[in-house]
Amino acid sequence: MATIRTDVSIVGSQCGKTSLQTAFVKDRFDPRDVELGIWDTPSQELYGRLRTAFAYPKTDVVLLCFSFDRPDRFEDISEKWIPEVKKYLPKAPIIFVGNKKDLQNDKDTIQELLKKNQEPVKTEDAQVLAKKIGAISYLECSAKENKGIREVFETVALAGIKQDEKKKSSKCTLL
Numbered sequence: 001m002a003t004i005r006t007d008v009s010i011v012g013s014q015c016g017k018t019s020l021q022t023a024f025v026k027d028r029f030d031p032r033d034v035e036l037g038i039w040d041t042p043s044q045e046l047y048g049r050l051r052t053a054f055a056y057p058k059t060d061v062v063l064l065c066f067s068f069d070r071p072d073r074f075e076d077i078s079e080k081w082i083p084e085v086k087k088y089l090p091k092a093p094i095i096f097v098g099n100k101k102d103l104q105n106d107k108d109t110i111q112e113l114l115k116k117n118q119e120p121v122k123t124e125d126a127q128v129l130a131k132k133i134g135a136i137s138y139l140e141c142s143a144k145e146n147k148g149i150r151e152v153f154e155t156v157a158l159a160g161i162k163q164d165e166k167k168k169s170s171k172c173t174l175l
C-alpha cells in the first residue's frame with residue numbers, strides 16, 4: 001500500500017503543544033501507512049503569519065489543544081482558534097485535545113486556581129465544546145506522564161486516511 005502523507009497542525013494557546021509532539025516523536029511510533037508531517041505552531045500573535053502562511057496551507061488535519069490547568073484560556077478555543085481554523089482550514093477535520101491531563105486532579109494546581117476563584121477545566125465542559133465546534137474526536141493526554149499521546153496521533157492518522165480517500169473520490173467524480 002502506498003504511503004499516505006498527512007500534515008497536521010497543532011494549535012492552541014501555550015498549552016503544551018511542543019511537549020505533545022516531542023512526546024510522540026520520542027515514542028517513535030509511526031502509524032502504519034501514514035507518514036505524518038507535524039506542524040507544531042507557535043501560539044503567540046507575533047507568529048500568526050507563521051501559522052497562516054506556512055503551516056495552514058499544508059494542513060490536512062487540525063489538533064486543537066487546550067490545557068486543563070488554564071481555565072482562563074479555555075475561551076480562546078471559541079474566540080480565537082475556531083474562527084482562525086474555520087477561516088483558513090474550512091475542510092480540515094478538527095481533533096480536540098485536552099493537554100496536561102495530570103494537572104486536572106493535581107492538588108497544587110487546584111489550590112493555585114482556587115486563589116483566583118477558578119478550577120481546572122472539566123472533562124464534561126470540554127466534551128460539550130467538542131460537540132459545539134464540530135470536532136471529530138475529543139481526547140485527553142499528558143505529555144509529562146506519556147499518557148494518551150499514541151491515541152492522539154492514531155486518531156490523526158485515521159483522519160488523514162479518511163481525508164485522502166475523500167480527495168481521491170472527488171478526483172474520480174471529476175473524471
Ligand SMILES: Nc1nc2c(ncn2[C@@H]2O[C@H](COP(=O)(O)OP(=O)(O)OP(=O)(O)O)[C@@H](O)[C@H]2O)c(=O)[nH]1
Binds near residue numbers: 014016017102103
Ligand atoms: N504537568 C504538565 N506540564 C506540561 C505538560 N505538557 C507540557 N507541560 C509544560 O507546559 C509548559 C508549556 O509547554 P509547551 O509544550 O512549550 O507549550 P506550547 O503550547 O508549545 O507553547 P507555545 O509554543 O508558546 O504556544 C512547559 O513548561 C511544559 O513543561 C503535561 O502533560 N503536564
Ligand SMILES: [Mg+2]
Binds near residue numbers: 019042
Ligand atoms: Mg510550542
